Amino acid sequence: MSPAELHALDQAHYWHSFTQMAEYESAIIARGEGVWIEDVEGRRYIDAASSLWCNLHGHRHPKIDAAIRAQLDRIAHCTSLGMGADVTVQAARGLADLTGNQLPRVFFSSDGSSAIEVALKIAFQYWQQCEPAQPKRTKFLALDAAYHGDTLGAASVCGIDRYAALFKPLLFDVIRGPMPDDRRGTAADFLTPLAQLFAAHGDELAAVVVEPLVQCAAGFAMQPLGFLRGLRELATKHGTLLIADEVAVGFGRTGTMFACEQEGVLPDILCLGKGITAGYLPLAATLVKEEIYSAFLGPANSGRALFHGHSYSGNALASAAVVANLELFHQEETLSQLSAKIKHLANWLARIATKPGIKNVRQRGLIAAFDTLPGAGTQIAEYARTHGVWLRPQPNFVYVMPPLAITLEELDTLMQTITTACDLALTRQ
Ligand SMILES: Cc1ncc(COP(=O)(O)O)c(C=O)c1O
The missing domain is CATH 3.40.640.10 (Type I PLP-dependent aspartate aminotransferase-like (Major domain))
Structure with a gap:
């Protein structure tokens, strides 16, 4: 089926969870690999919300x-x-x-x-x-x-x-x-x-x-x-x-x-x-x-x-x-591998915390969030989505909860995108 056909069917039949369907813009995922998900148009995104807090070791882990x-x-x-x-x-x-x-x-x-x-x-x-x-x-x-x-x-x-x-x-x-x-x-x-x-x-x-x-x-x-x-x-x-x-x-x-x-x-x-x-x-x-x-x-x-x-x-x-x-x-010693990632995330968050309009930067392990000016959270999520990072949009805050398997380099890509998105959202206020 072509992407266009799939989008039409999605709009016609699929009632999505926690979604105002009157405003729903169809997004259809075709595959995943590690921390990445790919839509039917072939665009790839870092799954920064771990498929709603579920994924741990990445998509398509060979052993699972x-x-x-x-x-x-x-x-x-x-x-x-x-x-x-x-x-x-x-x-x-x-x-x-x-x-x-x-x-x-x-x-x-x-x-x-x-x-x-x-x-x-x-x-x-x-x-x-x-x-x-x-x-x-x-x-x-x-x-x-x-x-x-x-x-x-x-x-x-x-x-x-x-x-x-x-x-x-x-x-x-x-x-x-x-x-x-x-x-x-x-x-x-x-x-x-x-x-x-x-x-x-x-x-x-x-x-x-x-x-x-x-x-x-x-x-x-x-x-x-x-x-x-x-x-x-x-x-x-x-x-x-x-x-x-x-x-x-x-x-x-x-x-x-x-x-x-x-x-x-x-x-x-x-x-x-x-x-x-x-x-x-x-x-x-x-x-x-x-x-x-x-x-x-x-x-x-x-x-x-x-x-x-x-x-x-x-x-x-x-x-x-x-x-x-x-x-x-x-x-894979998943838990002991986490400490370096948690520290790395903390370093990125410390940079984000210095930006005007960003408040209450907080973290527990690989869960991180910060509050934004009203509406800026949605803008940040939109920017991220068009630049290869899938965040669940929230009007007044941003959170990341990536798969535990994320590498330091992938964490850099994810956090750099969010950092740039924050700068743009703030200058647009
Ligand atoms: C803390 C907590 N408890 C329970 C649930 C419900 O789980 P499910 O969506 O699998 O029914 C959730 C889902 O987000 C949750 O975050």
Whole structure:
């Protein structure tokens, strides 16, 4: 099919996510290689948002490609209801290992939102059937501007009105704490009001839900140091479960395998998605402590099982990608390779920070963002796109979250383009 035909069909049939279709300008990707994606016209772009925070080792990594192809020769999918694929067993073991087996039980689902749904249901059901049960613990505490997904349970704990306000009548009530943001205060500034909420509601809370270190969808709000640990302490003090949503920040994005590690925090429930398959296939996982899992055990007719599942939970092809992804972290020493890239990115950001009109330059690992004058963020993204860098356009800020596999030279190309775009956007104001 010609590009023109594809664009016409795209406009006619494909309703895109989070996109105002009345203004949608068709962009169709034909292939990818490493950090590059290429559209049907043959234009190449650095995938600076990692295909919405999913891709880790680059597109078409030979080892992940081979693992999926090899799995295809055995079986593409079998159900997780009462059985499961051998490769999914290995994926579960690999994920549990990443937590030092402190979260040894792994429930698979299909995407980040469903990993959150599962976490909420597990937390709710746990308190109904743990010993002794605490049936009053039915509420959730979540943070302002939090983003945990778009299905109705996940949307209930979201705090971004633009996405969820319309659906309020369909959502359950949540106790809402402040968004921790190091542009606006210290850890104590946010923990103090949270301590008050815990004091008022602690014994009715099933769990508190948090995006560790960075609330990406909130405009890359970065938490002050010590916030996450303080929240863990409050949850422990009030006997509440801590759900860490590492769907966006997990798998090395912040410089460590999991963001929680940087604050020495072990959550009770950990939600993983996006990078779990290195950005290849839809899969998510909810990992829990043994003591939580045990509360679900009993005779078949006890009603204690977790009655939740998705047709493609624990899909075999996706599990093969998980196993290959985790192997690559070892073979390519992905995490230790990151420190030079993180420093390199910091150097570029320091230059950008000196420009007039640029504020709040911030970074955690390979996640970086800065605020711009109103509207300049969109201009910067437009310039970048016409110069071979794909950024997700945002009116008032710019962020980069490239695949972990990006080289220093590619990082130079990416950041030079953004730096030039900043200069042009500022002179045009
Ligand atoms: C922190 C966080 N949680 C959950 C989700 C939802 O994941 P998904 O889009 O795979 O449903 C996202 C997606 O961006 C996210 O950033």
